[in-house]
Amino acid sequence: xxxxxxxxxxxxxxxxxxxxxxxxxxxxxxxxxxxxxxxxxxxxxxxxxxxxxxxxxxxxxxxxxxxxxxxxxxxxxxxxxxxxxxxxxxxxxxxxxxxxxxxxxxxxxxxxxxx
Amino acid sequence: xxxxxxxxxxxxxxxxxxxxxxxxxxxxxxxxxxxxxxxxxxxxxxxxxxxxxxxxxxxxxxxxxxxxxxxxxxxxxxxxxxxxxxxxxxxxxxxxxxxxxxxxxxxxxxxx
Numbered sequence: 685x686x687x688x689x690x691x692x693x694x695x696x697x698x699x700x701x702x703x704x705x706x707x708x709x710x711x712x713x714x715x716x717x718x719x720x721x722x723x724x725x726x727x728x729x730x731x732x733x734x735x736x737x738x739x740x741x742x743x744x745x746x747x748x749x750x751x752x753x754x755x756x757x758x759x760x761x762x763x764x765x766x767x768x769x770x771x772x773x774x775x776x777x778x779x780x781x782x783x784x785x786x787x788x789x790x791x792x793x794x795x796x797x798x799x
Numbered sequence: 800x801x802x803x804x805x806x807x808x809x810x811x812x813x814x815x816x817x818x819x820x821x822x823x824x825x826x827x828x829x830x831x832x833x834x835x836x837x838x839x840x841x842x843x844x845x846x847x848x849x850x851x852x853x854x855x856x857x858x859x860x861x862x863x864x865x866x867x868x869x870x871x872x873x874x875x876x877x878x879x880x881x882x883x884x885x886x887x888x889x890x891x892x893x894x895x896x897x898x899x900x901x902x903x904x905x906x907x908x909x910x911x
Binding site: 688717719724725726728729732775777785787788789790791792793 | 803833
């Protein structure tokens with residue numbers, strides 16, 4: 685079974701530029717998560733999708749971050765414009781359904797550096 | 800305010816000893832608590848889940864306890880090996896999947 689795929693693996697941009705990250709979850713997984721992990725900290729949930737609907741986006745900075753999950757499969761996370769404090773690893777995870785007993789399967793992440 | 804704390808940023812132990820990592824939480828009422836392992840440059844990998852009505856869970860050399868009165872989970876690795884060196888994250892599910900929160904992690908180093 686293929687794991688969660690993310691691209692690109694690394695991205696370096698100047699502040700105020702835009703960037704987009706892509707995630708392909710494990711086939712058949714209904715729930716998709718985007719996390720931000722700043723160096724030395726645990727992952728912070730940005731947004732959670734159940735199929736193609738948003739379950740929780742309370743910690744997503746909506747003035748600059750947006751995310752979509754078309755057709756309930758792949759997802760993209762966009763930052764526009766980027767700030768220095770957005771430098772972090774962006775992790776995508778998926779799980780078969782929604783709920784705390786579900787194991788989350790994580791992708792390798794995209795390391796973003798904003799200069 | 801709500802908070803999750805893990806005992807220390809880094810823990811060094813000798814090979815063969817038991818590593819004990821702690822996870823304390825404040826102002827959460829988790830139904831479940833999970834432990835993940837994260838290696839440098841990789842995403843977290845699920846290890847164990849324990850429910851609020853379970854006191855202890857085991858898997859091979861791993862053991863997790865969950866005390867809802869103390870608001871604490873302990874994660875033990877027995878007969879530790881250098882390959883166990885990684886960052887260990889606790890995560891709790893507050894409100895049945897509506898709010899999934901990770902702790903800051905503890906970086907474990909097992910010295911040969």
